Amino acid sequence: MRQQRSALGNALQRLQLSILRAQLHVRQVTLREQQLQREWATTIDPLLSDLYWEPLGRLQEAPEDEGDLREWLLLLLMGGWARRRLSDNLGSYLLRSADVGGEMALAFLDVDGGFHLSAPDYLAVINARRDELLTASAELSLLDTTAEQLTQAIVRAREESNPLPYLAPLVSSWVATRRNSITITEMAWAVAAALTWTYLNNAVEEQMFTARADACALCLPKHGVVVRTNNVPLGYGIPQHTGCRCIWMPVTRNWTEPANIWRGGRVT
Numbered sequence: 720m721r722q723q724r725s726a727l728g729n730a731l732q733r734l735q736l737s738i739l740r741a742q743l744h745v746r747q748v749t750l751r752e753q754q755l756q757r758e759w760a761t762t763i764d765p766l767l768s769d770l771y772w773e774p775l776g777r778l779q780e781a782p783e784d785e786g787d788l789r790e791w792l793l794l795l796l797m798g799g800w801a802r803r804r805l806s807d808n809l810g811s812y813l814l815r816s817a818d819v820g821g822e823m824a825l826a827f828l829d830v831d832g833g834f835h836l837s838a839p840d841y842l843a844v845i846n847a848r849r850d851e852l853l854t855a856s857a858e859l860s861l862l863d864t865t866a867e868q869l870t871q872a873i874v875r876a877r878e879e880s881n882p883l884p885y886l887a888p889l890v891s892s893w894v895a896t897r898r899n900s901i902t903i904t905e906m907a908w909a910v911a912a913a914l915t916w917t918y919l920n921n922a923v924e925e926q927m928f929t930a931r932a933d934a935c936a937l938c939l940p941k942h943g944v945v946v947r948t949n950n951v952p953l954g955y956g957i958p959q960h961t962g963c964r965c966i967w968m969p970v971t972r973n974w975t976e977p978a979n980i981w982r983g984g985r986v987t
């Protein structure tokens with residue numbers, strides 16, 4: 720009897736959950752995100768181009784052996800000007816994306832007023848992400864991919880009488896692909912991080928994984944899953960894939976608005 724009752728209870732719970740999911744629509748990408756992405760794309764474009772052209776400008780000195788060539792490229796990329804300028808760009812746009820995420824969280828909570836991330840702990844998380852993107856052999860490294868693309872292309876270009884006409888269109892297409900994947904995917908990371916931080920610091924205990932129109936067909940199976948804001952389970956990190964734009968929606972049953980709303984400042 721008890722087993723039957725719990726089976727019925729589970730079935731009811733599943734039914735309630737599927738109703739909740741059906742009611743929850745896939746969200747649209749906001750205007751603020753679209754504007755910021757366009758601005759980021761414009762500013763990162765020449766920097767990505769320089770990242771490729773800086774080592775290509777020293778092609779005469781490049782080692783013959785493929786392994787040596789890859790090492791030589793990585794060293795040049797690590798110490799180059801392009802990397803430093805790219806670091807400033809990534810840092811600044813990750814922070815601006817986090818501010819967009821914080822504002823979005825407050826809007827979902829129906830709270831007026833602005834948001835600006837200045838809490839040192841969270842700024843450190845943003846900076847760690849930026850640095851990982853620009854460190855050789857790191858999981859998210861943009862430099863490893865760059866060195867690999869250049870190595871393959873240089874080996875191939877050496878078979879041409881004049882390598883530059885072969886390399887130039889390749890660089891243009893790499894820049895276009897990476898501009899899109901960085902501005903979409905990294906913005907999604909910063910927006911999702913700031914959404915969670917804003918819920919967490921405003922006493923919202925649960926959040927719902929939410930896919931968005933067009934961008935996230937791959938993420939639909941996770942759409943509607945509720946997790947705790949202080950403990951996102953493995954496998955639910957956002958972005959889920961390159962081009963992912965999923966977000967966290969607050970679960971506000973039982974939530975009361977705190978007297979002092981957290982707007983990104985010092986966490987005590």
Ligand SMILES: [Zn+2]
Binds near residue numbers: 964965
């Ligand atoms: Zn997604």
